[in-house]
Amino acid sequence: MKSLFSFVFLILFFCLPLPAEEVIVKGSAKIYNGDQTQASEQALKNALLEAVKRGVESILDDKTISLNYEVIKNEIYRDRQKYIRNYELIREETILNGTNYEIQIRAKVERVKIEQKLKVLRILHDRMLNKRLLFVYHRSNPEAALRDNTAVKNALTPVQKTFAENGFRTFGERTMNQVYSSLEQETLVGSSVDSLIALALNHNADVLVVMEMIAVKPYKTRGLFFKVGSKVHFRIYEAVTGKQIAETIVVQNEVSLKKPDVHKWNVLFGKAANQAVMESIRQSTEYIIRFYQNTNLAGQEYSVVFKGFSPRTQIMIVKYLENTTAFRKVTELKNTYGFLEIELNTLMHKSTLRRRITSDLLVQEIEVATKSLAGNQLVFINPNPMEEEDEVSSGNSSGISSESVEQSTSQ
CATH class of the missing domain: 3.40.50.10610 (ABC-type transport auxiliary lipoprotein component)
Incomplete structure (x- = not known):
């Protein structure tokens, strides 16, 4: 009976909704050709956007928002409805001599969801200087x-x-x-x-x-x-x-x-x-x-992915990242055949980091092509997969396999 009670308690616990942050905001829109219905719809959209902006501003500082505004706009603000649990209409009326329509709402903002999205985008992380x-x-x-x-x-x-x-x-x-x-x-x-x-x-x-x-x-x-x-x-x-x-x-x-x-x-x-x-x-x-x-708590955190490289090349890439003083807190998130994901902290901006890794690997005769992703995410792709396959064959004959990659990098 006790175990059944614990099981039911756990189900209820995990099914409980995450806490939401309540905000009161306004949104307004211009009335065109006397169409108040369209203006009210746009005013509501603007009010919901303002509510989500409040949620982002409660998590990030102004400087971080400004630096990452385009990403935040495209990945969060455009999908504002995802981050609003519910809302209540407080007031709606025409303003400015009937030229604009204004709506005031009380909205519950899914702050935890915003945090999770910002972490996926690598805009928010535990070691950033975004201090309160x-x-x-x-x-x-x-x-x-x-x-x-x-x-x-x-x-x-x-x-x-x-x-x-x-x-x-x-x-x-x-x-x-x-x-x-x-x-x-x-x-x-x-x-x-x-x-x-x-x-x-x-x-x-x-x-x-x-x-x-x-x-x-x-x-x-x-x-x-x-x-x-x-x-x-x-x-x-x-x-x-x-x-x-x-x-x-x-x-x-x-x-x-x-x-x-x-x-x-x-x-x-x-x-x-x-x-x-x-x-x-x-x-x-x-x-x-x-x-x-x-104290190694400043800088920006990035997710750096390498695709299509041989186990031997992956070992070289890991050693390069670990031995470069400009990169701190280098952590392997995933290391499998043809796929390597690294988390690192650095003071460099995204474009500088991309150029630095590309040029440094080229010195080691590792050619890469880059793919642009939103947020602090970088993907480097092997432009010559056929050559890598030849290296894998020769590497296997020397006793190097994908399993040895995991063993050597985990030590």
Whole structure:
């Protein structure tokens, strides 16, 4: 009876639908020749597309989406219906003086399906630098400006977007409001790094960036100018280990011919703060990328397939890939007669990787033809299969077989 119950439980478990992400989105379309029916259909399609885009954006950063946009558009956005479990119509109406039709829906997006498709396309993988970054403004220095300071608020405005453009997944306004609400309730004293890291882990962040900004009071230089400065301090941590990745301090100054009054000082302080923050983001991005590169977690992951080559040539190809320092995490996924699939990680772009492998193998007198596939997938085909068959015959006479390929490469 117990085993029967367990069996039924397993069936029910595996039959349960995967969790879906609920989003509320709008779609609109222009009304042509008074045809509202066609416009409403197009508006619905656009709303569904927007829902799927939200799903992709929750998984990938802006930079990765931009680099792979054509593939994502052709492989996911065009088949948007596959990634919508269901939707509910909230509102529909004509807008812009009756020239457009707008529909608002509540849709359940199949986020797991999108992730699976992105992994098949090799756009998403576990070792990519597509890290989730939590950025918070928190004072550890009593002289630092308050978060509600106008200059601080203006300087913080582009931070999330800029980090996203540099390849990081950031958090939305609702989550950030929750973060700052937690900080206010905790009433953290001083740096309180452990509490900040715990907060980052609660939101599944990979990287924590803590910022504070100190105003440099006006002072007169040796010349005739007055300087107003902003000192921006970034501390960067890996959330899961609590390890500090880097610390940056950037000082930026603005000058004035006269001693600035309060209004002028605020304006100059704001300008200096904006420049200092952008430079701090640039430096932080470099430190984070270098940190993950050193731990072999950066770069792009590719599936590289070789078809129609002899066992002897497959051995040569594997040795070449394993001994090339530009390729990391080289893993054999499949190695059978005439078919070799390799997974590797590299900082190269797809076109560069294709040219590099083609030219390197040519040096070893291995000629290849390439086939283009969507995503981070490369296929190299033997253009001279008859010659390879001759090599197989001679190879077999020397005791080399397809079985020996598997044995030698698995060791």
